[in-house]
Amino acid sequence: xxxxxxxxxxxxxxxxxxxxxxxxxxxxxxxxxxxxxxxxxxxxxxxxxxxxxxxxxxxxxxxxxxxxxxxxxxxxxxxxxxxxxxxxxxxxxxxxxxxxxxxxxxxxxxxxxxxxxxxxxxxxxxxxxxxxxxxxxxxxxxxxxxxxxxxxxxxxxxxxxxxxxxxxxxxxxxxxxxxxxxxxxxxxxxxxxxxxxxxxxxxxxxxxxxxxxxxxxxxxxxxxxxxxxxxxxxxxxxxxxxxxxxxxxxxxxxxxxxxxxxxx
Ligand SMILES: *[C@@H]1O[C@H](CO)[C@@H](O)[C@H](O)[C@H]1NC(C)=O
Numbered sequence: 001x002x003x004x005x006x007x008x009x010x011x012x013x014x015x016x017x018x019x020x021x022x023x024x025x026x027x028x029x030x031x032x033x034x035x036x037x038x039x040x041x042x043x044x045x046x047x048x049x050x051x052x053x054x055x056x057x058x059x060x061x062x063x064x065x066x067x068x069x070x071x072x073x074x075x076x077x078x079x080x081x082x083x084x085x086x087x088x089x090x091x092x093x094x095x096x097x098x099x100x101x102x103x104x105x106x107x108x109x110x111x112x113x114x115x116x117x118x119x120x121x122x123x124x125x126x127x128x129x130x131x132x133x134x135x136x137x138x139x140x141x142x143x144x145x146x147x148x149x150x151x152x153x154x155x156x157x158x159x160x161x162x163x164x165x166x167x168x169x170x171x172x173x174x175x176x177x178x179x180x181x182x183x184x185x186x187x188x189x190x191x192x193x194x195x196x197x198x199x200x201x202x203x204x205x206x207x208x209x210x211x212x213x214x215x216x217x218x219x220x221x222x223x224x225x226x227x228x229x230x231x232x233x234x235x236x237x238x239x240x241x242x243x244x245x246x247x248x249x250x251x252x253x254x255x256x257x258x259x260x261x262x263x264x
Pocket of ligand 1: 163165193194195
């Protein structure tokens with residue numbers, strides 16, 4: 001073999017290997033699961049594509065999609081939700097453990113709007129019925145009152161919610177990691193409306209059944225005012241639950257992979 005030719009080949013190989021090494025994806029960059037229909041951010045049909053992509057994922061939501069950090073939705077189990085408030089009209093200290101939510105999978109999508117130019121993503125869903133069960137502990141602080149009545153209890157609770165429309169807005173910011181563009185979600189906003197609530201708290205007032213029944217009646221008669229009182233706490237709890245999944249999703253997959261450039 002001609003020496004010059006061999007050296008040329010080696011140099012060429014060297015260049016190819018080097019280029020390959022430079023463009024190789026770092027090991028931390030995960031690839032998206034193949035069952036996810038990917039949409040392109042400059043597509044004129046982006047929102048239609050996003051909706052189709054979501055509908056294709058829907059059957060998997062029941063069991064959850066660990067590849068995308070989406071927990072099982074039927075039921076959704078939240079180990080603990082804390083709602084504390086020390087000021088304003090309501091003085092409330094409460095913990096809900098082993099919260100199970102059923103009915104999430106039976107929702108309709110009202111809106112799915114991706115605005116890549118603003119790094120803004122909006123989803124609005126309506127849930128006809130949600131059923132929540134959990135162990136609860138509501139402790140009344142010194143001045144603790146809920147709607148002018150003291151409230152104390154520790155036991156099991158059930159809540160039925162009817163016709164909930166929930167609108168979630170995410171706003172992100174781009175940053176570079178390992179040479180790829182990622183999104184950090186700075187803002188998670190949740191707004192919701194509901195048509196009816198039915199609550200039952202077991203074992204209120206250390207098991208005093210007469211007092212407990214009266215309180216349950218009172219809570220159900222006044223659910224609208226009560227729902228408004230706990231709205232800030234409930235919104236914050238929802239944001240915290242959503243954030244856990246959203247943060248993992250966007251830190252694991254680059255924005256260029258989740259919503260690649262291009263318009264096809
Ligand atoms: C469900 O709630 C929406 C508002 O969020 C309302 O417009 C609609 O009438 C409600 N539907 C029922 C059946 O209550």
